[in-house]
Amino acid sequence: MGPLQTLRLALKALRRNLLRSFLTALGIIIGVAAVIAMVSIGEGARRRVEASFASMGTNLLIIMPGSSMSGGARGGFGSQPTLTRDDLRAIGSELSMVDAAAPDLRVGAQLQSEEQNWATSVRGTTPSFFRIRQWNVAQGVSLSDSDVDSGAKVVVLGATVAEKLFGSARDSVGQLVRIKGVPFQVVGVLEKKGQSSNGQDNDDTAIVPLSTYLSRLSPALGRYLPGPILVSAVSPEAVPTAMSQVTALLRERHRIAPGAEDDFNIRNLAEVASAQQEGADTLSSLLASIAAVSLLVGGIGIMNIMLVSVTERTREIGIRMAVGATPGQVLAQFLAEALTLSLLGGLIGVVAGVLIAQQLSSSFGWSLYVRSDVIVVATVFSGLVGVGFGLYPALKASRMDPITALRFE
Amino acid sequence: MALLELDDVHRVYNLGDNEVRALDGVSLRVERGEFVAIMGSSGSGKSTMMNIIGCLDRPSSGAYRLNGEEVSQKSRAELAITRNRTLGFVFQSFNLLSRTTALENVELPLLYGGVKSAAERARRAKESLERVGLGARLDHLPNQLSGGQQQRVAIARALVNKPPLLLADEPTGALDSKTSVEVMTLLSGLSSEGITVVLVTHEPDMAAWARRVLTMKDGRLVSDVTQVPQTTGAA
Numbered sequence: 001m002g003p004l005q006t007l008r009l010a011l012k013a014l015r016r017n018l019l020r021s022f023l024t025a026l027g028i029i030i031g032v033a034a035v036i037a038m039v040s041i042g043e044g045a046r047r048r049v050e051a052s053f054a055s056m057g058t059n060l061l062i063i064m065p066g067s068s069m070s071g072g073a074r075g076g077f078g079s080q081p082t083l084t085r086d087d088l089r090a091i092g093s094e095l096s097m098v099d100a101a102a103p104d105l106r107v108g109a110q111l112q113s114e115e116q117n118w119a120t121s122v123r124g125t126t127p128s129f130f131r132i133r134q135w136n137v138a139q140g141v142s143l144s145d146s147d148v149d150s151g152a153k154v155v156v157l158g159a160t161v162a163e164k165l166f167g168s169a170r171d172s173v174g175q176l177v178r179i180k181g182v183p184f185q186v187v188g189v190l191e192k193k194g195q196s197s198n199g200q201d202n203d204d205t206a207i208v209p210l211s212t213y214l215s216r217l218s219p220a221l222g223r224y225l226p227g228p229i230l231v232s233a234v235s236p237e238a239v240p241t242a243m244s245q246v247t248a249l250l251r252e253r254h255r256i257a258p259g260a261e262d263d264f265n266i267r268n269l270a271e272v273a274s275a276q277q278e279g280a281d282t283l284s285s286l287l288a289s290i291a292a293v294s295l296l297v298g299g300i301g302i303m304n305i306m307l308v309s310v311t312e313r314t315r316e317i318g319i320r321m322a323v324g325a326t327p328g329q330v331l332a333q334f335l336a337e338a339l340t341l342s343l344l345g346g347l348i349g350v351v352a353g354v355l356i357a358q359q360l361s362s363s364f365g366w367s368l369y370v371r372s373d374v375i376v377v378a379t380v381f382s383g384l385v386g387v388g389f390g391l392y393p394a395l396k397a398s399r400m401d402p403i404t405a406l407r408f409e
Numbered sequence: 410m411a412l413l414e415l416d417d418v419h420r421v422y423n424l425g426d427n428e429v430r431a432l433d434g435v436s437l438r439v440e441r442g443e444f445v446a447i448m449g450s451s452g453s454g455k456s457t458m459m460n461i462i463g464c465l466d467r468p469s470s471g472a473y474r475l476n477g478e479e480v481s482q483k484s485r486a487e488l489a490i491t492r493n494r495t496l497g498f499v500f501q502s503f504n505l506l507s508r509t510t511a512l513e514n515v516e517l518p519l520l521y522g523g524v525k526s527a528a529e530r531a532r533r534a535k536e537s538l539e540r541v542g543l544g545a546r547l548d549h550l551p552n553q554l555s556g557g558q559q560q561r562v563a564i565a566r567a568l569v570n571k572p573p574l575l576l577a578d579e580p581t582g583a584l585d586s587k588t589s590v591e592v593m594t595l596l597s598g599l600s601s602e603g604i605t606v607v608l609v610t611h612e613p614d615m616a617a618w619a620r621r622v623l624t625m626k627d628g629r630l631v632s633d634v635t636q637v638p639q640t641t642g643a644a
Contacts, residue, residue: 001520016508319504322465323566324493324521326486402465406504 001329010336017309021341024305027298028345028385029352032378035291036353039374041360042287044367046280059099059239060132061231063091063246065224066263081224082263087253088229092128095249097242099234102129103210105227107218111206112178113165120161122179122206124213124227132232140173140188143209151211155184160203162189177206182216184208239268295381298345299389306338306393317397318405331398338390339383346382350375410477411438412573412605413462418471418481420457420628431457432468433628439607441573444600444638446608446619454628456578459609463496463576464488476573493522497567499596501579503559505551505566511538512547515566522570537565541595557588564595568604575599577608581615590642593618597640 014021066082092101105124110117123129127143130136137156147154155177157165162172169189177184193202208217218226233242243266250264310317317330325333354370361368420432431454439445449455460466461473464480467488473481476495483491497518498504505514515534524530538544541561551559560580567575577596581589597618600606608619616622617639624632 001523002525005520315504316506319506320517320521321489322463322492322498322504323518324489324570326489326521328486329489329521403460406465406500 001332006329006332006336007340009333010340013309013333013337014340020305024301025341025345025348027301028295028342028382029298029349031291031294031298032346032349032382033353033356034294035287035378036350036370036374037357037360038287038291039284040354040357040368040370041366042280042283043369043371043374044361046277047369048367049276049280059233059236059242060269061233061239061243061246062104062267062269063229063231063250064265064267065228066265080263081221081226082254083225083229083250084223085225086223087250088225090249090253091229091231091246095242095245097233097238097245099232100128100131101229101231102126102132103225103227104129104230105210105213105218105225107213109180109206109217111161111165113175116165118161118164120158120204120206122208122213122217124208124210124217126210129207129230132230135193136191137188138191139169140186142188143207148209148211151215152209153182153184153212153216154187154209155179156188156190156207157186158190158203158205158207159192160201161206162186179206179208180217184212243268291378295385298382299342299385302338302341302386303389303393305341306334306390307396309337310334310393310397313397314400314405314408317400318402318408321400321402322406327398330400331394334394334397335387335390338394339386342382342386342390343379346379349382350379353378411474412441412443412476413437413439414472414474415461415468416472416474418461418468418473420454420461420466421469430628432461434471435628435630437623437630439605441605442600442603443621444597444606444608444619445621445623446610446616447623447625448610448613448616449625450611453625455609455611455625457628458625459576459578459607462607463498464492489521493518494570495572495574497564497570497572497575499560499563499567499575499577499580501582503551503556503563503583505559505562507551510548510550511543511554511562511565514551514562515569518566518570534565534569537569538562540568541565555588556584557591560584560588560592561595564592564599568599573605575604575606577606579610580608581610581612589615594640594642597638 063083066080088101088103091098102125106121108119109122110119111122126148127145130142136142138159140156143154143156146152157172157177159169162169165177166172166175172186172189175186177186190203190207195201231242231246233239246266247262251262254263256263320330357368357370360366415435415437418432418435419430422429422431433454435458447455447458457466461468464475465488467483468481471481472479475491478491480488480491506517512531512534515537516530519530519533524533535544535547538547541564543558543561543565546554546558551562554562575596580596581592584592593615596606596608608615610616620635620638622632622634622636623630
């Protein structure tokens, strides 16, 4: 008897007890659907995190100034300005693995147009900032070196701010904006970057030249920069080397004795990304183990029903054996039934899982990514469950004594 | 060459401390085309005899040659193949698959015998059903057929692989006397067409249809009588 005939026989047997077959498969359906839905949503979230890190640049380093110490109370990183404009220049020009360096000074300020006003975080930086963050203007022009040198009162707006103040990016360019009462001319509007990895709106910002920022918006602290420096390495692979180069340079410039603590702190976005990745991986393995348990439960359901079915059909098995079914053919028949139940359950589960995930993502606004390898693994795994749990009942059927089986009432 | 040949066959069951000798040294030769009835009261060993001849069971000791092949040492899978090719069974309780049409029931031995083409299986099953006079009831389910018709489906199933030996275990036990006669007439006719028929029964009326009557008692053959068989229901 060929595999096709065995399959046809199995389908026929399962159709006979349609409700029972469906309920048995339901265990697998729910298990697989849960896996697919959870993994798709988890994967969607993971990809969004990844994308937001990619949008910040994976070769990005953030140098935070050191911590302050007053009366024994230690402030956090950034509480004590230790980085100078000369440090910035040296990092940007002297190090082989550093592509560019720019300050990222921020202050909260109220922006006013003629008709509207909006509070946002105003940044003071240099043109390198746009290169490091891989962020271009969508309208108008970006900041130039001469703007920084001359302390020009110009501003580049984030897309959100432009929209809030002027209704659209196009209308913003050339307009005047007052920041802390100082008039600035809008020279450009940045392209949209969307949400950052921690849910903040990247586009809710306004960027002014460093010199103007220090003289007009936030008091300069002598030669110190009141904020962190962003550095981009020449490539993602060069990040570790760039880190050690920056560390060595700053220790030398700040005259820190060997063995003494750094008066700055370098953060690596790749590290943050990998930590988040690790979190996502832990979640994935947790989901996978839940899925494995639910499939196990489904498998036990299949085994249970197959055992009942073998007992119920003892006489049928006897008849089949009497007319010449070999033990192997009987085994194949019952194994095919278990396999069909679990595989059909698996396939229905995949479809249900994708539909559930789509429903959830559209009603909660979650991002969704259906991985084809997860679908394949879930289907294959449900098949294995069928074979694994169907084997014992099938063996039991194949080992029946035809004489006893024929006499069974 | 005899179709089946038993030589000092023993079948012993061990039930705890008790040893039951269901067959205690049976030797028997049945030639091709014979119509043999095996009689005996219950417990005489005729069912065990039937199981051994039908390759459903193996002797504890002794030799059994069926159609020229020694079958007493075969594995379960080999016995299944022998049953499929050499034997047809007819049981007292018909033993048809429920919720399965007459045609599909008759196709069953062909399915296990490796007839790949569905059209070929259907053709041969139909032919076999026509032979027992049920050509018009191919798509009926067992519960839509009378007892006599069900038994004829079972006979069609037993014949579909064209085996040399037909084993009938109390084939009329569940039938009224009129349909019993119909079934016996059919078996008698098959015998005259050259098929060897071994009939196990405890009813002398049925044994009367056979040419040769064996009687068993306590696991042994106690008589072996050749007679002029009844061939119609008129007797």
